[in-house]
Amino acid sequence: MDNPNHERRWLVLVIVAATQLMIVLDATIVNIALPQAQADLGISDGNRTWVVTAYALAFGALLLLGGRISDYWGRRKSFLVGMTGFAVSSAVGGLAQESWQLFAARAGQGVFAALLAPAALAILTVTFVEPKERAKAFGVFGAIAGGGAAVGLLLGGVLTEYLSWRWCLLVNVPVAVVAVIAAASVIVESKAAGDTRYDIVGAVLVSMGLASLVYGFTRAETGWGSPATVAFIAAGSVLIIVFGFAERRATNPLLPLGVLFHRDRGPAFFGSLMVGSILVGATLFLTFYFQIVLQFSPVIAGLASLPITGGIFVTAGVASTLLPRVGPKPIMSIGPIISAIGLLLLVNIDVDTSYWTHVLPALVLVGLGLGLLIIPQQNVALIGVANHDAGAASALINATVQVGGALGAAIFTSIYTSAKQSYLIDTPAPEAPAGAGMERFFSAEVAGYHAVFTVAAVFIAVISPVVFFVVRAKKDDLPAGEVVVHAG
Structure with missing residues (x-):
C-alpha cells in the first residue's frame, strides 16, 4: 500500500x-x-x-x-x-x-x-x-x-x-x-x-514586512505622526510590495499571486484578515473589561466569553446547510452586518453594566455573524484553485487569520491607549471622595474599550460591501468535497 x-x-x-x-x-x-x-x-x-x-x-x-x-x-x-x-x-x-x-x-x-x-x-x-x-x-x-x-x-x-x-x-x-x-x-x-x-527570498521579505507593519502600528500609541511610527509602517508596506514583485518572478513561489488576486478569492482572504482582527485583537479587550472593570474571576471571565464561540457554532452549521442552496454571496454579505451590530452594542457598556442584559446579547450577535461568514469564506478561498496550489490557498486562510489578529491587536491597542489618555486629559482627577479616583480609572478603561469596539465594528462591516459588489461566485462554483475548517 x-x-x-x-x-x-x-x-x-x-x-x-x-x-x-x-x-x-x-x-x-x-x-x-x-x-x-x-x-x-x-x-x-x-x-x-x-x-x-x-x-x-x-x-x-x-x-x-x-x-x-x-x-x-x-x-x-x-x-x-x-x-x-x-x-x-x-x-x-x-x-x-x-x-x-x-x-x-x-x-x-x-x-x-x-x-x-x-x-x-x-x-x-x-x-x-x-x-x-x-x-x-x-x-x-x-x-x-x-x-x-x-x-x-x-x-x-x-x-x-x-x-x-x-x-x-x-x-x-x-x-x-x-x-x-x-x-x-x-x-x-x-x-x-x-x-x-525553497522561496527563501519571499519568506524573508514577507516576514520582515509584516513584522515592521505590526511594530509600526504598535508604536502608534505614541502618535500616528511620529517618525518611528511612519518609518516602520512605510518600511513594512514597501517590503510587502517588493514581496509581491519577487513572487511574480519566483519559479516556485511561496505564495502564487494568482491564488490571492482573484475576484472571488481576494475578498475571502480580505474577510479572513478582518475576522482575525476581531477574534484575536478586539475580543482580547473583553478579557480586560471582564477582569479589570467588572472584577470577574479568571474562570468566570472565560465562561463569559463563550457566547461568541457558541454563536459561531450555531450559524456555522446553518451556513454549511445553506451554502449549497443559495451560494456564498448572500451569507457572506449578511454575517458581517450582524457581527457589526453586536460590536456596536458593546459600545454601550459602562463601569456597572449588567452582563446579562447588555454584554451577553452583543456577544451572541458577534458570534452568530462570524459563523455565517467563516464557513462560506473558506469555501470561496478554494474556488478555481489548481491542485498544485490548494495547499497554499488553505494555508493562506489560516495565515490571514493570524496576521489579522496580530495587526488587530496592535491597531486596537493604539486606539485603546489614545482614547484612554484623551479621557484622562479631559476629565480632571477628583479631590474627593477617596473612591472617585478608582471610578475615574475604570471610566477611562471603558472609554478605551468603546473606541476599540467602534473601530472593530467598522472593520467587520466593510466586508459586506466588498463581498456584495465584488464576489460573483455561485453555488455551482464551490469546490467539491469536504471543507477543512482552519481556525488556528
Missing part, C-alpha cells in the same frame, strides 16, 4: 487531533491569564498585547514557509521538530521572569507552530485516503479547530485561578512530550515529490 500509516491511521488521528487542539487553544489560553501575567511581570498597557501579537505574527508570517518545509523536508521530521520546539518555547514562557522573555517565548511558539500545524494537517491528508474515512477524520479535525478557542478560554481561566498564569504555557510541555513519543513510534515519514526549491 502506498500509505505506510494506514494500519495505524486512527492512532495517527488521535495524535494529530491533540496537536491541533494544543495549537488552537494557545491562541486564546493566555487571554484570560494576561491581567495576572501583566501584574506579575510589570508589563505596561501598551506592551501587554505583545503576548498575543508575538504568537499570532510569527505563526501567520511563517505558516506558508512552514508548509513548504514540511512537504519538502519531511512531515514526520517537521512534526517532531515543531512539537519539540513548541514545548521548549512553552517552558521558557512559563518560567519567564521578565516581560521580554515571555514575548520571546510566545514568538518561539508561533515559529514552531508554523512548522507543526501544516505538518500535522499534511500527515492527516496522506494518511486518510479513503473518502468516507477521510470525511470522518477531517470532521474530527474541523470540530477541534472550531472549538479549540473555547477550550483555551476555559482552560486558561481554570489554570490561572487555581494554579498560576504560568501553567497556561507549562501545560503544553507534558502534552508535547507524549505527542513526540507517540509520533516517533507511530508516524512514518512522507515527502512531496516534484519541485522542492
Whole structure:
C-alpha cells in the first residue's frame, strides 16, 4: 500500500487531533491569564498585547514557509521538530521572569507552530485516503479547530485561578512530550515529490514586512505622526510590495499571486484578515473589561466569553446547510452586518453594566455573524484553485487569520491607549471622595474599550460591501468535497 500509516491511521488521528487542539487553544489560553501575567511581570498597557501579537505574527508570517518545509523536508521530521520546539518555547514562557522573555517565548511558539500545524494537517491528508474515512477524520479535525478557542478560554481561566498564569504555557510541555513519543513510534515519514526549491527570498521579505507593519502600528500609541511610527509602517508596506514583485518572478513561489488576486478569492482572504482582527485583537479587550472593570474571576471571565464561540457554532452549521442552496454571496454579505451590530452594542457598556442584559446579547450577535461568514469564506478561498496550489490557498486562510489578529491587536491597542489618555486629559482627577479616583480609572478603561469596539465594528462591516459588489461566485462554483475548517 502506498500509505505506510494506514494500519495505524486512527492512532495517527488521535495524535494529530491533540496537536491541533494544543495549537488552537494557545491562541486564546493566555487571554484570560494576561491581567495576572501583566501584574506579575510589570508589563505596561501598551506592551501587554505583545503576548498575543508575538504568537499570532510569527505563526501567520511563517505558516506558508512552514508548509513548504514540511512537504519538502519531511512531515514526520517537521512534526517532531515543531512539537519539540513548541514545548521548549512553552517552558521558557512559563518560567519567564521578565516581560521580554515571555514575548520571546510566545514568538518561539508561533515559529514552531508554523512548522507543526501544516505538518500535522499534511500527515492527516496522506494518511486518510479513503473518502468516507477521510470525511470522518477531517470532521474530527474541523470540530477541534472550531472549538479549540473555547477550550483555551476555559482552560486558561481554570489554570490561572487555581494554579498560576504560568501553567497556561507549562501545560503544553507534558502534552508535547507524549505527542513526540507517540509520533516517533507511530508516524512514518512522507515527502512531496516534484519541485522542492525553497522561496527563501519571499519568506524573508514577507516576514520582515509584516513584522515592521505590526511594530509600526504598535508604536502608534505614541502618535500616528511620529517618525518611528511612519518609518516602520512605510518600511513594512514597501517590503510587502517588493514581496509581491519577487513572487511574480519566483519559479516556485511561496505564495502564487494568482491564488490571492482573484475576484472571488481576494475578498475571502480580505474577510479572513478582518475576522482575525476581531477574534484575536478586539475580543482580547473583553478579557480586560471582564477582569479589570467588572472584577470577574479568571474562570468566570472565560465562561463569559463563550457566547461568541457558541454563536459561531450555531450559524456555522446553518451556513454549511445553506451554502449549497443559495451560494456564498448572500451569507457572506449578511454575517458581517450582524457581527457589526453586536460590536456596536458593546459600545454601550459602562463601569456597572449588567452582563446579562447588555454584554451577553452583543456577544451572541458577534458570534452568530462570524459563523455565517467563516464557513462560506473558506469555501470561496478554494474556488478555481489548481491542485498544485490548494495547499497554499488553505494555508493562506489560516495565515490571514493570524496576521489579522496580530495587526488587530496592535491597531486596537493604539486606539485603546489614545482614547484612554484623551479621557484622562479631559476629565480632571477628583479631590474627593477617596473612591472617585478608582471610578475615574475604570471610566477611562471603558472609554478605551468603546473606541476599540467602534473601530472593530467598522472593520467587520466593510466586508459586506466588498463581498456584495465584488464576489460573483455561485453555488455551482464551490469546490467539491469536504471543507477543512482552519481556525488556528
